[in-house]
């Protein structure tokens with residue numbers, strides 16, 4: 001009989017095993033508060049043992065796909081990056097076991113959560129690092145409602161660059177402010193992945209070229225289906241190494257209702273259409289779309305809505321490509337200058353071109369009118385009159401005469417526009 005068997009018997013003797021066996025689904029969330037949806041992600045399952053929510057995070061190497069054609073070896077929790085969203089109710093006590101299956105030590109810091117100092121997860125300062133193969137136990141009570149994050153506090157640079165992070169949502173015990181119909185959690189992140197490589201570069205300080213919502217880049221970011229007139233909450237976290245993200249909302253005005261520091265008093269809220277989410281911060285926005293459609297949501301930093309754009313080339317816009325091409329073709333057969341007329345058309349052509357294996361340089365996605373030449377930190381709110389019947393992959397069927405199109409000669413004449 002080994003130590004584990006002895007412990008099991010002891011537990012049975014104390015009746016604890018029976019309690020654990022009986023653990024089932026977690027109690028429903030307080031009335032009027034929908035469960036948080038983590039697009040492209042998951043939520044941590046609990047078992048309740050004598051009133052305590054018990055969860056298990058496993059830090060490990062994971063195979064991850066940013067978008068079709070771009071697979072990497074990342075580090076994540078429970079098989080994915082970001083890790084599962086930790087969703088609880090204010091006042092819940094949790095016991096979180098963290099198993100380290102990484103090749104180096106780790107810890108978990110519960111970013112923004114007020115808890116006993118010894119549970120804060122700072123390697124060396126408040127706890128021993130969790131060595132590979134070991135399982136540590138964290139136990140604390142979520143005293144405050146809000147949106148927080150979790151991430152390692154050992155070799156942060158490497159471990160976060162490779163994808164170890166997740167969101168924490170603590171629902172208030174009763175609705176605070178205006179109730180929302182839908183609730184989404186999105187972690188923003190910036191990665192450096194040289195074309196053709198399979199491992200993100202943890203030493204990168206600039207030129208991040210894979211920008212993600214929940215570790216996916218467009219066109220692999222799941223759309224957010226919502227209803228016209230519904231109040232919607234989006235919890236945006238940022239654990240990028242160096243980059244803030246200015247998240248821009250089309251078709252709607254947003255207000256920051258919460259940060260990871262707490263609730264913003266209604267009198268202090270500022271109407272926005274672009275919300276800056278600084279590194280190491282959470283911004284919780286609430287919005288109500290007045291009209292149906294396919295409304296984009298994306299980082300407004302233009303280099304953050306492109307896939308694996310290289311930044312080392314010369315300025316080609318306006319260059320005389322014919323002369324350059326003729327000269328280079330004498331040494332490189334079939335050479336063709338790109339970008340001399342701008343770069344919009346390159347995105348549609350990119351998948352047909354000869355790029356390194358396992359790379360998606362400048363790839364975009366299919367759209368109902370033409371190729372969408374955006375990538376990276378870009379997704380779409382599919383706003384529908386009846387979201388329960390909406391096809392998440394479908395596009396908005398615009399009423400006749402409501403789409404911008406080429407002006408007719410008659411229209412130009414009538415309005416006195418000369419072209």
Ligand SMILES: [Cu+2]
Nearest residue numbers: 245299301304
């Ligand atoms: Cu950005």
